[in-house]
Amino acid sequence: MTKQMTEHKQLRQHARKHLEAGAVTHGYQAGRGELVHLLNSALASELTCVLRYRSHHFLAKGIHANAVSAEFLQHSNAELQHVDWLAARIVQLGGEPDFSPQGLIERSQSIFGSGQNLYEMMKENLIEERVAIDHYREVLQFIGSDDPTSTLLIQKILQTEEQHADELASLLWGLPEQHN
Template sequence: MSKHKADKPSQGPIDVAAIRAAAKKFVDDGAVASGYKGNREEIIQMLNEALATELVCVMRYKRHYFTATGLNNEPIKAEFLEHAQQEAEHADRIAERIVQLNGEPDFNPKNLAQRSHAEYDDSGDIKSMIRANLIAERIAIESYRQMIERIGDTDPTTRQMLVEIMAVEEEHADDMGDLLDI
């Protein structure tokens, strides 16, 4: 007998009949399986805050893209546009996950800024724009880190999505940090 088998107690075979019965009984729960351990309401609330944050970031990056001027700033503008597109992809993934959890993504513009962890910025000079974006990325990274920590192992799908989004936010922060050095 190998050491690994001795370390894990046998739990027996998976109860396929019980899995099938639960899937049929709770079919209206959609993607939320009967063994789901997360606090759906809390996770949906956190995801709606993340959605608001991503949408505010899209608007900030788009504003910076369209208002940054100067021939030397074309590569920076391109970076702003790329980040805006990636933030929009994050928002889409988050909204999709909210729906999978039987929640409703909140796109209401009336209170978007209040739910967002990051702030909108209307800076006029390129250095201030870059700095505002770096600050917003740092806020997003820490927000995602705390969400991931809070979710723990209770919702592996949401956790994995947030880890992937956070990795892109870290790349964005690195990009903005590099641009500040120009």
């Protein structure tokens, strides 16, 4: 409560400098290079999730396949939305979103697996969602209170990943372990 507010005139002086930096202003406190690196790693993870879910969507076979396959497609599309959000934020921070397929898996926290049956696919996706949840929590800790816009973005993504994990867990417990 005792923190002094910057005077209006001084705020304007700061704002007029380095206009080319766009949304990155004088008051930006986060480690920008490191954050861009983290966001690019998240982008690679999301791209991997897009591909894994889409692959599972087309590979799903078995008596419960229709509902699960539709869920995989829905999740794949949600992960693509996350890719777009992350890329847009990286550009706002003055970075370059890394879409290169070269080294994608090395940059990604997520793996591209192809489950042998419906049960294995769902288990794999649930594990990857849980990895993403923990990773995004760490990213939030890294940002702290230094970049509220990136915090909001990661919270929004995290919320969807928790929904995904919850939906997968519910579907998974309804399935027999084999013959799917």
